[in-house]
Amino acid sequence: MAKKADKAYQYEGPAGGWGSLRSIGKVALREKPQAGTFSTLLHQNKTGGFMCSSCAWAKPAHPHPFEFCENGAKSTIWELTTDRCTPAFFSKHTVTELLEWNDHDLEMQGRLTEPLRYDAGSDRYVACDWNEAFRDIGQRLQAMEPRRTVFYASGKASLEASYLYALFARMYGHNNLPDSSNMCHETTSVGLKKVTGSPVGTCVFEDFEHCDAIFYFGQNPGTCSPRFLHPLQEAAKRGCKIVVFNPIREQGLVRFVNPQNPLQMLSDSPTELAHMYLQLRCGGDIAAILGLCKHILAVDTQRLNDGQPSLLDREFIDRHTRGFEAFAHHASAVPWEDIERESSLDRHDLQAAADIYMRAERVIGVYGMGLTQHVHGSQSIAMLVNLLLLRGNIGRQGAGVSPVRGHSNVQGQRTVGISEKPALVPMDKLEALFAFEPPKEKGMTTVDTCEGVCDGKVRAFIGLGGNFVRAIPDRDRMEPAWRSLDLTVYIATKLNRSHLVHGQASYILPCLARSELDTQASGPQAVSMEDSFSHIYGSMGRRRPASPTLLSEPAIVAGLAKATLPAHPRWKWDDWIADYARIRDLIEQTYPDQFHDFNKRMFQAGGFYRGNPAHEREWKTESGKAEFTTPDVLSALGVGDAPGRFHLITMRSNDQFNTTIYGYDDRLRGLTGSRMILLIHPGDMQQMGLHEGDIVDLVGDAEDGIYRHVDGLTIKPFNIPRGCLGGYYPEMNALVPLWYHDRASKTPAAKGVPVRIRLPANPG
Template identity: 70%
Template sequence: MNDKATDTKGYEGATGGWGSVKGMAKVFARELASPAVLETLSRQNKPEGFMCTSCAWGKPAEPHIFEFCENGAKSTIWELTRDRCEPAFFAKHSVSELRGWDDYDLEMQGRLTAPLRYDPATDHYVPCAWEEAFVGIGAGLRAVDPKSAVFYASGKASLETSYLFALFARMYGHNNLPDSSNMCHETTSVGLKKVIGSPVGTCQLEDFEHCDAIFYFGQNPGTNSPRFLHPLQQAVRRGCKIITFNPVRERGLEKFVNPQSPLEMLTGHATDLSHMYLQVRPGGDIAALMGLCKHVLAVDRQRREAGQPGVLDRLFIEQHTQGIDAFIAAAEAADWEEIERVCGLGRAELQEAAEVYVAVERVIGVYGMGLTQHVHGTQSIAMLVNLLLLRGNIGRQGAGISPVRGHSNVQGQRTVGISEKPDLVPLDKLAELFEFQPPRDYGLTTVDACQGVIDGSVQAFIGLGGNFVRAIPDRDAMERAWTGLALTVSIAIKLNRSHLFPGRAGYLLPCLARSEEDMQDGGRQAVSIEDSFSHIYGSIGKRKPASPDLLSELAIVAGMAKATLPAHPKWEWDRWTGDYAVVRDLVAQTYPEEFHDYSARMFQPGGFYRGNAAHERIWKTESGRAEFSVPDTLSALGVGDAPGRFHLITMRSNDQFNTTIYGHDDRLRGIEGSRMVLLINPDDMRREGLREGQQVSLVGDAGDDAHRELAGLAVTPFDLPDGCLGGYYPEMNVLIPLWYHDRESKTPASKGVPVRIRQD
C-alpha cells in the first residue's frame, strides 16, 4: 500500500501465489465440479485444447504446465458445475419473485437444462420444445420491422457462430449488431482506426519479450487478465521499466508471485512490477500524456540547441506521420499548472516518467477501460498514440500500442462481421456468396439500442450470451422499459438478471459451454476464437454436456434463422450446423487475406496471425499516414469538478468476470463479505464527515432531470485520489446516464461518473 494511506483497506500479499490457488480451490469446492474439470484445465489454452472463455489474452506457442489463471479457472469450474437449473425451478419461482434475488444467487442455481418460454399469464418460464421455440421466434421476428430488431453478441461466442449470427441479421434485413465492445473497447475501434488505421492493437505477444519500457494506463491485470502478469514479470526481470498510470493502486501492478514457480511459491518472494505508480485523477490521462509529450519535446529541443542528437524519430515522423507541427504547437502552449490540476500529478513526477521514455529505445503503450470509458476517451487513446509516434514506437519489434481486451472472442466477433458499421464488413462479398442484398445503412450501437427500447423504436432483442440489461447504463430505466418489447430471446448457459425481464414473448434457450463436447452430423466439432493480438486458435470441448437437451450456440442461431427466413439454395443452415468446417470455408471466402487455409491453421501452436497493417507501418487512414492529433480538452470527463461532486470509477473485483459474480470477497483490495461498498480516501472521508462502515447513498450529479440513486453503501477507506470514488460494476450502473458516453464511439463513460454522497 501507499505509505501516505496506511489507514486504508488493502491487501498485503502479492498477486498470484497461494492466494490465487486458494481462490480457485474455493470455487471448485463450492461448485461441486466433477474431477473431469481438472483434465479440462490441463488442456486450457493449449494447442489442440480448450480455449478459455474468460479474457482475450494470448496463448503462447510454448505454454506453461498450467496455462490458466485464477479467473480463467473459475470460469471453467463455474460452467462445469454439477448444479442444474431445471424447469422445476421455474415452476416453483415466478419471474417477479426472482427479480428480488441477487446476481450471485441466480447464477448459483447451476446450468440451464431445457428451452423455456415465458408465460405472461402465470409469470413463469415454462418448458417448450426446441422446434416450438424456433417457430415462435421466427413468427415474432417476421411480425416486426427488421430495422426494429437488435441482435446482440456478448463477446464469448465462437468465430463460426458469430459469422452466422451476423449473416442471419443481414439476411433478415438489418445491421443492428452491437456487441460487448460497445460497452468497453468501441473507443479503441474508433480511436485507433482514426489515427493509425487499425481498429485493434498493433503488438504481438512476443513484443513483450523485447520492450524496454511499458507505459501502462487504466488496466488491472491482477483481476482482468492475470496471465498477463507472466510477461510483465519476465519483462521487469530483464530490465524493462513499467510506468503505471491508474487512480487505483492495483496489487496486480505492484507485486506478483508466479504460481508456476515452485521456488516463488515456497519462499513467497514477489517481483515488484511498477517502476513508477502514478495515481492520476479520473479523466486525467489526456493531461498526463500531454505533460509527458511536453517534456519529451523540451528535451529534444534542448539537445538539438546544444548541438546534440534530438530524441524524436524524425525520419519516422517524416516518412510515416502527419500533423506533427500542430501537435508540437499545442504541447508547447499547454500550461503546466493546468496539466497538474487536471491529472492530479506533479510536474516533477511527469518529467521523471518522461525521462524513462526518452532514455529507452522500445516502448509499448498498454491500456484498458480506464482510457476507453470516458466522454473524451477517444482523445485519450489518440494522445497515447501521439506519445508513441514521437519516437517511432509503433510498427517495430518491442514497440506498439496494446489495448487489453476482455471477453475471449470480443475482438474476433468484429473481425467476422458483427458490427453496426456496414463499411467495416465486405457486404459485396456477402452479396456474391449468398445471393442477397445486405442492408447498407448504419445499425444501432448499444446506446442507440437502449434508447430505442425506451422510445419504442426497438421491438425485438436477440441476445447471444451475456447479461445485457445488467451490464448497460441507466439500469432502473432500462428494466422498466425492457418488458415492453414484443420479443426477447436469450441464449445462455446459466440464469442471470437479464432473463427476468422478458418481452411479451420471451424465450430462454440453453446452450453448450465451450468446454463441452459438440456433436453434430459431421461428428465432434471444433470452434475458434481470436485473441487481443489478432491470433486465431482452435478449441475442442470434451466434457459431457450438462443436459441432453442442450444445443450449440451455432445450432441455435441456425435454428432461428431457418424459422425466420425464406428458403434459399445458398442458405444452407442444416449443412452449416452439421460441419463447422464448412462455415470456416465461408469465412475464408469472405476474408481471403486473413483466413486462407483457416481450418488447416487453427490448431498450430500460438494460433495463426491474421495480420495487422499498422504493425507493418501501413496506415489505412484517410491521409495514408499515422495521424498526430490535437486534443480539444485536457480532461476526458464530460462533467467537470464542482463543490461536493465526486467522480465515480466502476470496478470489478477479483471474484468476478464481467457481470458473473463468483463470490462477495475482493481479496486483492482487502474487502470481504460484501460488494455494496463505497471506496473513498480518508481525507475525503474527513472532509465529508463520514466514518468507516457508515451507510450512505450515491446520487447521480450529471446535470439532467433524471433521479439516479444507489443506497446501502458502506463507507470504506481506500487509497484513491482526492475527489475520486470507487464502487463495483454492475451494481453502480444505475448511476450512469445512458447519454453519458464517449463522444465519438458512444462507449459508456463508466470511469468518471459524476455523483454526490448523501448520508442516510
C-alpha cells in the first residue's frame, strides 16, 4: 500500500501578536540584559533617542508608544547582554576548536571586551592593548601596496564612522570599499539609477498613507522589517489593495495582530493584509510583471478602439519617459503561454492583479532581495518600474518604487562615500578639503574582493563590522583562501565565525554598540544614519559600555588612520574624534546640497529629508527621462531548468537578523529545532521517493566543474512552488557560485541557486 503523501507545513497564525512578545521574552531571559535595557527600548527609534541597529525602516515623527519590533528588540537585547567574551574565554579554546562551534553559540558568548591578537604558536587570540594593535596594523599596511587591501563596511556603521572610513581608504590609496549593499542590495543602486536616475527608492514614508494599491515583490516584513506591518495594516484597513508576488506564503503579508493594540491582542483578531497572494516560482518576476503590463496594454488598446479615454497616463509618458513604444510592442508580442510557464502563474490570476492596478489611482511598488538577488535581478527592477510608469506612478503622492533596505545604515553609507565607484563620490571636494589626490581607479566589489583573495591579488582585509566570510558565496572555496591573507582586522561587538577565519596576522578590535554611551573629549557624542526613505536621524546611546576598554567605531577608524598615514596639517583625526559634530561639518562640506545645516537638523522629528530628484520627477538618467526598458529574458534565473535540477531560495528565519542567529525557532513558518532543513513541495518529494524526516545532501548544479555541497539536511514538506527549494542563509551559502551574480551589479544571486538533491544511501 502506498504511503500517504506528506502534508506541507504552513503556519496559519498571524505575524506579531503574543508569539512576537514570547519570542522577545525568550531572548531577554537568555541574554540577561543590563539594567536600563527596557528604558532603551522605550526610546528606540524616537527623536533624541537611540536608532535601532537592525533594519532601515523609517522612524516616524509621531511614533507609537513602543516604536520597536520583534527583531529590533532582539537586536538591542542581544547587544546589551550581561555576558562577556573576555580574553579568558580564548585562553580556554583554540581557534581550530572554535571553528567547530555553530554560529549561534559563538555569538552567545557575549560582548567582546578587549583588543585581541592572533597568536599562531598557541592557535589562540590573546589580549593586547590598543596602542600595540594600532601600531602593528599601521606598520603592516604601510608595507603593502594599498590597492591590494580591502576595507569592508557593514551597514550598521554610522554616517560619521562611514565617512571617516572612506576617507581613510582614499588617503591610504584605494577605492576598495565593498559594503553590505553590494553583498545584498546593490542591484537596486545600479538598476534603479539606470531607469529613474536615482539609486534609491522614490517614496517617502507618508506615501503609504495615500496609496490605493501596493504591489509587493520578494520581501518578508514579518521577519525582516516588522515595523513595516503597521503601515501595511493601516493601508489594508482603509481599503488599499495589497497584491503580493512571492514564492513562499509569508504570514507577515497574510495577517497581522498588532502587539500595540490591546483590543486586537485580547481578541486575537488579526488584520487580513494581502488581497491577492500569488506564489510565483523563484525568478519568475519578470514574466509575471510582463503579464500585468501585457493585460493593461491590451485593455487600453480596446478602450481606445471603443472611443474611451486611455487608461495610461499618456501625458506623463510623453513628457517624462523614453522607450514606451518599444516596450509596448514587446509586451504585446510575448505569448501568454511563455509568461505562464516562466512565472508558474495562471493568466487569469495575472489579469485579475492587473485589474487591481488599473483601478488604483496611486500605486506603490515594494520589493526586497527576492526580486533582486538573481542573475537578471536588474531587469526585474526595470520591469517593476515599467509597470509603475504606465500610469505615472512615480514622482507623486502615494505612488512610487520603494525598496526595503535590510541593514540600518546601508543606504547612508553609500551616501557619504562608501563606494568602490569613484564616479559616485565628489572627489574634487575631498581633494580641496584635505589637500590630497584621491585615487581614480575603480575599486573592488564584494565579488571582486573574493576573486582577489582566491587569486592572491588581495593581501589584507579590514572589516568595519559584519560577518563577511560567513556571508559570502562559495564558502568552502573562500575559507581556505582567506587564511593566505597577510592581515585581517575585524571591528566587532561579538565573536562570529569570520573572526576565526583569519590571515597570517589578525586582530579583533572590540567597539561600542550604538545603544551605549560614547564619551569623547567634548563630552557625550551622537551619531547619525539614513533610512530607506532618504531621511537622516540622530542617535544617542546612553547605556553603560560593556567594557571600559571599548572604543567607538569612529575612534577605531581614526586610530588605524593615524598609525598608517603620514602626518598632515589638514588631517585632524584627534579633533574629529573629540567632537563628532566636526565630522558632520565635513560631511556637510562634502555634500552641501543634501546635508546643509546637518548638526542643526540631525534630531529633527521624523528625520530630515536629504532629497531625491526622481521623487520630484527630475530624471538623472542619460536621456534625462525615466526609461521604459525591454527585457531580453523572461526568467531572472541565470541557469535554466533541467531534469533533476532544483532552484534553491536562501531565506532568513524569524529568529535571526542577517548572519546573527538568535535561536532555532522559525515561528512564522511553523518550523523549530534546527536550521539544517530543506523545504520542498510534497509533489516533488513524492516524485523523488522522499518522506518527511529523510536526511539528504544538496549538491551544486552549476556545471562549472566545482563540487559544492551542504550535507545532512532534513526534508520538510512545505508550501513552495514545484521545482523550488528553501534553505537557510548563511548555511546554504556554500552552494552559491562566486560567479553567479546579477550581471549589472555583481550582487550574489542567492534566490535561485541551481542544485540537485543527493538521495540518502538507504532511503526510507
